[in-house]
Amino acid sequence: MSRKERTVIALDAMGGDAGPEMVLAGAAIAQERYPLVSFLLFGDEEKVKPVLEKYPLLKEVTELRHAPDYIASDLKPSLALRQGRKSSMRYAINAVKEGEAKSIVSAGNTGALMATAKFVLRMIPSIDRPAIATVFPTNKGECVVLDLGANLECDAENLVQFAMMGSVFCSAVLGVASPSIGLLNIGVEEMKGHDEIRTAASILRERPIHGDFVGYVEGNDIMAGTTDVVVTDGFSGNIALKAVEGTARLMANMLRQAFSRTIFGKIGYLFACRALKKMKLRVDPRRYNGAMFLGLKGVCVKSHGGTDPEGFANAIGVAYDLVDRKFNERICDEMARHYGCDEETPNTEDSASTEGK
Amino acid sequence: MSRKERTVIALDAMGGDAGPEMVLAGAAIAQERYPLVSFLLFGDEEKVKPVLEKYPLLKEVTELRHAPDYIASDLKPSLALRQGRKSSMRYAINAVKEGEAKSIVSAGNTGALMATAKFVLRMIPSIDRPAIATVFPTNKGECVVLDLGANLECDAENLVQFAMMGSVFCSAVLGVASPSIGLLNIGVEEMKGHDEIRTAASILRERPIHGDFVGYVEGNDIMAGTTDVVVTDGFSGNIALKAVEGTARLMANMLRQAFSRTIFGKIGYLFACRALKKMKLRVDPRRYNGAMFLGLKGVCVKSHGGTDPEGFANAIGVAYDLVDRKFNERICDEMARHYGCDEETPNTEDSASTEGK
Numbered sequence: 001m002s003r004k005e006r007t008v009i010a011l012d013a014m015g016g017d018a019g020p021e022m023v024l025a026g027a028a029i030a031q032e033r034y035p036l037v038s039f040l041l042f043g044d045e046e047k048v049k050p051v052l053e054k055y056p057l058l059k060e061v062t063e064l065r066h067a068p069d070y071i072a073s074d075l076k077p078s079l080a081l082r083q084g085r086k087s088s089m090r091y092a093i094n095a096v097k098e099g100e101a102k103s104i105v106s107a108g109n110t111g112a113l114m115a116t117a118k119f120v121l122r123m124i125p126s127i128d129r130p131a132i133a134t135v136f137p138t139n140k141g142e143c144v145v146l147d148l149g150a151n152l153e154c155d156a157e158n159l160v161q162f163a164m165m166g167s168v169f170c171s172a173v174l175g176v177a178s179p180s181i182g183l184l185n186i187g188v189e190e191m192k193g194h195d196e197i198r199t200a201a202s203i204l205r206e207r208p209i210h211g212d213f214v215g216y217v218e219g220n221d222i223m224a225g226t227t228d229v230v231v232t233d234g235f236s237g238n239i240a241l242k243a244v245e246g247t248a249r250l251m252a253n254m255l256r257q258a259f260s261r262t263i264f265g266k267i268g269y270l271f272a273c274r275a276l277k278k279m280k281l282r283v284d285p286r287r288y289n290g291a292m293f294l295g296l297k298g299v300c301v302k303s304h305g306g307t308d309p310e311g312f313a314n315a316i317g318v319a320y321d322l323v324d325r326k327f328n329e330r331i332c333d334e335m336a337r338h339y340g341c342d343e344e345t346p347n348t349e350d351s352a353s354t355e356g357k
Numbered sequence: 358m359s360r361k362e363r364t365v366i367a368l369d370a371m372g373g374d375a376g377p378e379m380v381l382a383g384a385a386i387a388q389e390r391y392p393l394v395s396f397l398l399f400g401d402e403e404k405v406k407p408v409l410e411k412y413p414l415l416k417e418v419t420e421l422r423h424a425p426d427y428i429a430s431d432l433k434p435s436l437a438l439r440q441g442r443k444s445s446m447r448y449a450i451n452a453v454k455e456g457e458a459k460s461i462v463s464a465g466n467t468g469a470l471m472a473t474a475k476f477v478l479r480m481i482p483s484i485d486r487p488a489i490a491t492v493f494p495t496n497k498g499e500c501v502v503l504d505l506g507a508n509l510e511c512d513a514e515n516l517v518q519f520a521m522m523g524s525v526f527c528s529a530v531l532g533v534a535s536p537s538i539g540l541l542n543i544g545v546e547e548m549k550g551h552d553e554i555r556t557a558a559s560i561l562r563e564r565p566i567h568g569d570f571v572g573y574v575e576g577n578d579i580m581a582g583t584t585d586v587v588v589t590d591g592f593s594g595n596i597a598l599k600a601v602e603g604t605a606r607l608m609a610n611m612l613r614q615a616f617s618r619t620i621f622g623k624i625g626y627l628f629a630c631r632a633l634k635k636m637k638l639r640v641d642p643r644r645y646n647g648a649m650f651l652g653l654k655g656v657c658v659k660s661h662g663g664t665d666p667e668g669f670a671n672a673i674g675v676a677y678d679l680v681d682r683k684f685n686e687r688i689c690d691e692m693a694r695h696y697g698c699d700e701e702t703p704n705t706e707d708s709a710s711t712e713g714k
Contacts, residue, residue: 186506193509194509194592218595219598220602222600224603224607238575239543239589239593239597241576242576243577244604245577246576246579246580247580247604254639254640259632264628269625272616272621275618275622275625283611
C-alpha cells in the first residue's frame with residue numbers, strides 16, 4: 001500500500017516528559033489499531049533511530065526525518081517561534097502545512113505548540129483565537145470542554161466562537177446532531193460572573209449557531225453531563241480539567257486501598273474485578289488523552305506531556321478520527337455560514353514564508 | 358447549664374434550597390455532637406416554629422427569634438444589603454456583631470452573606486478582601502483551598518493575603534505547624550499565568566509569612582495533596598471545587614453501577630462493603646461542607662445551599678471548631694505581625710450603626 005492511500009500523521013518524537021521512548025511505543029500501539037495510518041516522525045536521528053529499531057512493524061509505516069533541535073518544555077512560546085525553526089515540533093507542523101501529513105500530534109510544550117501551529121498553519125478565516133478542546137467522561141456519556149489552556153483571558157466574542165467550534169467538534173467526534181452548549185460560570189443566575197461571560201451569554205442567546213445554547217453551567221455540571229459542550233476561558237478550563245484528573249486519581253487510589261487492606265476487601269475484589277475494570281476503563285485519563293487545537297487550518301493534537309504509550313496512542317487516535325470525519329472542513333463551513341467569509345481549503349495557502357525575523 | 362457557658366451559634370433558618378426543615382434537622386444532629394452548643398435561630402416564626410417543635414432536645418438549647426424577611430437565593434448582594442435589613446441572615450450576622458453569638462452559619466445566598474457579613478462584622482485590619490476557604494480531602498490527608506468564590510477577580514496583594522489567611526486557617530483547623538502553600542496556576546513554570554499570579558508569587562517568595570510558600574501548583578495538585586494550602590482567585594477556585602465534587606459524584610455513581618449490574622459484582626460488594634463505606638465516608642462532600650469566610654471580625658460559615666441535614670451539621674461543626682480554636686484571634690495576630698496595625702478584638706467595634714441608606 002502506498003503512503004498516498006494512508007492517513008499520514010506527523011509526530012514530534014522529542015515532545016513529552018519521556019521523549020522518543022514514549023512517543024514511539026505509543027505510535028506502535030496506534031499502528032496496530034489503525035492499519036491505514038502511517039507516520040512522519042521528526043526528531044534527533046541519533047536518539048530516535050535506535051528506539052525505532054525496537055518496533056519493526058512501526059518502522060515499516062514510518063519515515064524518520066532528522067530535526068537538529070527540539071523545544072524545551074519551559075521555553076516561552078515567543079522564543080519557541082524564533083529559536084525553534086529547526087525543531088522537531090516545527091518540522092512536524094510544517095509537514096501539515098505542506099500537505100505531506102494530514103495532522104500533527106505532539107506531547108511537547110503546549111504554549112510553543114499552539115504558537116507555532118497558529119503561526120504556520122494559520123487560523124480558519126473569522127476565528128480570532130484558537131482553543132484547546134477535549135472530551136470528558138460524564139454521568140450521561142461524554143462531553144466536550146474548551147478552552148483548556150490556549151487563552152488565559154478571553155473576551156465575549158472569543159467565548160462565542162469557542163461555543164461554535166465546540167459544538168461542531170462535538171457533532172463530529174461524539175455524533176451529537178445538535179449539541180447542548182453551556183457557559184461555565186460560578187452560578188446559574190443571570191447576573192453572576194465576569195462581564196465577558198455575561199456578554200457572551202447574551203450574544204449566544206441571539207445568534208443561531210450550530211447546537212443549542214442553554215445558559216450557564218457550573219463546575220459540577222461538567223461531569224454530570226448537563227450539556228454536551230462546556231465553554232470557558234483557558235485558565236478556568238485548565239484548572240477544571242486537572243482538578244477532575246486529580247480527583248479521579250485520588251478515588252482510584254482510595255479504591256485500591258479499600259480492596260487491599262483487609263481479607264474481605266481482597267475477596268470482594270476477586271468477585272467484582274471485572275465490573276471494576278470496566279469502570280476503570282471508562283474514566284481512565286489515558287482514554288481521554290489527546291486535546292485538539294480548534295480553529296487552525298489543519299488538525300493539531302496535543303497529548304498530555306506526562307502520558308504513557310497507551311495515552312499517546314489515544315491522542316494519535318483523536319487525530320486520526322478528526323481527519324477521517326473531515327472535522328476541519330465542517331468548522332470552516334460553520335464559520336462561513338455565520339461570518340460570510342470565503343472558505344479556504346486547509347493546507348493550500350503559503351504563509352510560512354512570511355515569517356518575521 | 359446557662360447559655361453563657363455554651364458556644365452560641367447564630368443560624369439563618371431560611372437559607373438553603375430546603376429552608377427551615379433542612380437547617381433544623383442539621384442543627385439537631387449538631388446538638389447531639391456538641392453538647393456545649395446552643396443556637397440563636399433566626400427566621401419566619403410561623404414557618405420555623407412548627408419545625409422546631411419536631412426536635413424537643415434541640416428546642417431546649419435554641420432560642421427562636423422572628424425575622425420578618427429573608428434573602429432570596431438570586432438577590433444581588435447590593436440589594437441584599439439594602440433590602441435585607443430585616444432578613445433572617447442579617448439578624449443572625451447582627452447577633453455575632455453584638456456579641457450574642459460566637460459565629461453564624463447560613464446555607465443562603467453566598468454573595469449576600471459575604472456582602473452582609475463584610476458590612477456588619479467588618480474586615481480584620483489590613484485585610485483588603487475576605488476569602489472563602491474550605492478543606493478538601495487529598496491523597497495525603499486534607500488541604501485548605503481558597504478563595505472559593507468571594508472574589509471573581511483578585512490582584513496580587515489579595516492573593517498574598519489569602520495565602521497568609523489560608524496558612525493560619527490550616528494550622529488552626531488541620532493542626533499543621535508550618536503549612537506548605539501553593540499558588541494555583543496552569544503550569545509550574547516561572548513564566549506561566551496571569552500577571553497578578555506572577556506578582557503574588559514574587560511577593561510570597563520574599564515575605565516571611567506563617568507557613569512555607571513552595572511556588573505554583575496545578576489543578577491536580579489539590580487532590581494529590583502537594584501542598585497544605587492552595588491559593589487562587591474566587592472564580593477558578595469555585596470551578597475547581599465544583600469540578601471535584603462533580604467528579605467524586607460521577608465515580609460514586611459508576612461504582613454503584615459496577616456493584617449492582619452483575620451477580621459477581623453484588624457478591625463482591627458484600628465482602629468489600631465495610632472497606633468501601635469507609636472510603637465513601639472519606640470523600641463524602643457532606644463531610645467537607647462548611648466554608649469559612651476568612652478575613653472578617655467574626656466567624657461566618659457558609660453551608661452548601663443544596664446540602665442535607667448531615668452536611669449542615671458539619672458546617673455547624675466547622676463554626677464550632679473555629680470558635681473553639683480561637684482561629685480569628687490567630688489571624689489578627691498574623692496580620693498585626695506583618696502590617697504592624699493595631700490589633701482589635703472582634704465583636705467590639707460599633708460599625709453597624711454607620712450603615713448607609
